[in-house]
Amino acid sequence: MISVSKISLPFEQPITAADKTFIKLRADIVEGELIAGQKLSEAELSTKYGVSRAVIREAMNRLESSYLVERKANVGARVATLSPEGLVELYQVRESLEGMAARLAAKNMTDKEIGDLNKLLTKHFDKVKDGQSYYQEAGDLDFHYRVILGSKNQHLIDMLINGIYHLVRMYRVQLGMAGPRVTTAFDEHKHIVQAISNRDEELAELLMRRHILYSKNNIENKLISIQQS
Amino acid sequence: MISVSKISLPFEQPITAADKTFIKLRADIVEGELIAGQKLSEAELSTKYGVSRAVIREAMNRLESSYLVERKANVGARVATLSPEGLVELYQVRESLEGMAARLAAKNMTDKEIGDLNKLLTKHFDKVKDGQSYYQEAGDLDFHYRVILGSKNQHLIDMLINGIYHLVRMYRVQLGMAGPRVTTAFDEHKHIVQAISNRDEELAELLMRRHILYSKNNIENKLISIQQS
DNA sequence: CACACCTATATTGTCTACAATTTAAATCTA
DNA sequence: TAGATTTAAATTGTAGACAATATAGGTGTG
Secondary structure, eight states, X not given: OOOGGGSOOTTOOOOSHHHHHHHHHHHHHHHTSSOTTOEEOHHHHHHHHTSOHHHHHHHHHHHHHTTSEEEETXXXXXEOOOOHHHHHHHHHHHHHHHHHHXXXXXXXXXXXXXXXXXXXXXXXXXXXXXXXXHHHHHHHHHHHHHHHHHTXXXXXXXXXIIIIHHHHHHHHHHTTOOOTTHHHHHHHHHHHHHHHHTTOHHHHHHHHXXXXXXXXXXXXXXXXXXXXX | OOOGGGSOOTTOOOOSHHHHHXXXXXXXXXXXXXXTTOEEOHHHHHHHHTXXXXXXXXXXXXXXXXXXXXXXXXXXXXXXXXXXXXHHHHHHHHHHHHHHHHHHHHHHOOHHHHHHHHHHHHHHHHHHHTTOHHHHHHHHHHHHHHHHHHTOOHHHHIIIIIIIHHHHHHHHHHTTOOOTTHXXXXXXXXXXXXXXXXXXXXXXXXXXXXXXXXHHHHHHHHHHHHHHO
């Protein structure tokens, strides 16, 4: 199975060793190779990733900013833990921010960008029909990224894409999201794009918030059923 | 004039040298002692604040996470610049997040917390009557902090209080906000608390968003008039 | 004179060593 | 034996030296 978190973000390109180590560590955390809640020893990581502790610390700082690790002074860092409460909190933030992103996208996306978004949707529809859940997963990410970028609000883009989206992906990857919500989510995407096409800011925000709320309920059920088993 | 940014946040207490340096630097940036857009040389700061470059770099990383400095690999860091566009973007994020905070506060604050919030409001009202604009400024912060904390959403709290609020304060402090909006803002606060008291989540969010929108227009006018002079 | 190239300087990135702090084990005491 | 205290080990925090990169100034060439 090809994992979503291997998909590279086109706009970030690593320059320093700290950049590369940060991206590797982030992928390993999202993938679950570094297990949720696990202690992260600087010395161990230093040998494992073949860089000095200074580089590890720099990377760790950024991971903390991305909410993927938690640090305590003079004690150390741990991989973020996943919990139903944490998920709910995360999705509340997402709902709020992506709702605003959709609103701004309806206002600020160019006609061409909206056209491309429509094309993307039909392309995904064909693949979803064939039952290619991987493409659905990637396609969902792609859709949301485009709307977020379409907001043209750099703060918002930063907070979502560098800030919380990797944690969102961590939840989804580790809970093995490729569920039965695929087709219904597709319809929701379609309606959101329609609202954006109509430049209906109010509706775009409302539909996006609803979409994320549904999405949360879906993933939350999975998380609870896993804990019970 | 006593400055708002000197008000310490009760919940963060510095432990390491990097903590202290981070807080000092942050205050100096918000105050405008380190001027917006200015280049930040690690060596200079190192001597100025009496710590090693390692500490400065650690502090700088956190400042970057707080959107107060911008870094470029192999080039260096600059103090964030203030612009009308940046302000609009910032307040759009604030509107979205604090709207959600108000909604959650209506749901999650205890009756006692709501009572305390009401008391705070009447206390501020007395001071505002006397024309004490400093207390209004501090009181406004206090009000917003309580609502944010009242959301009980740790992610949201983090993103607002550690993430963007210092940048908000940087705009306000450097534009010398103690304007004529004092009393009208007070009424808005009152209505928000009323909605929270009634556990009306929908209205609480709506009123908070409107409040921030008005607040943005106010500060934006000031920023534009400064640029023209 | 304009432009490209090279060189010197300054700045950031990285590494290693040392200091401070935490943690756990071992010892002592009631 | 339970609990407190001390001590030793391991881990994080900080400092300073070196390496890599960018910037600016000078030199040469068309």
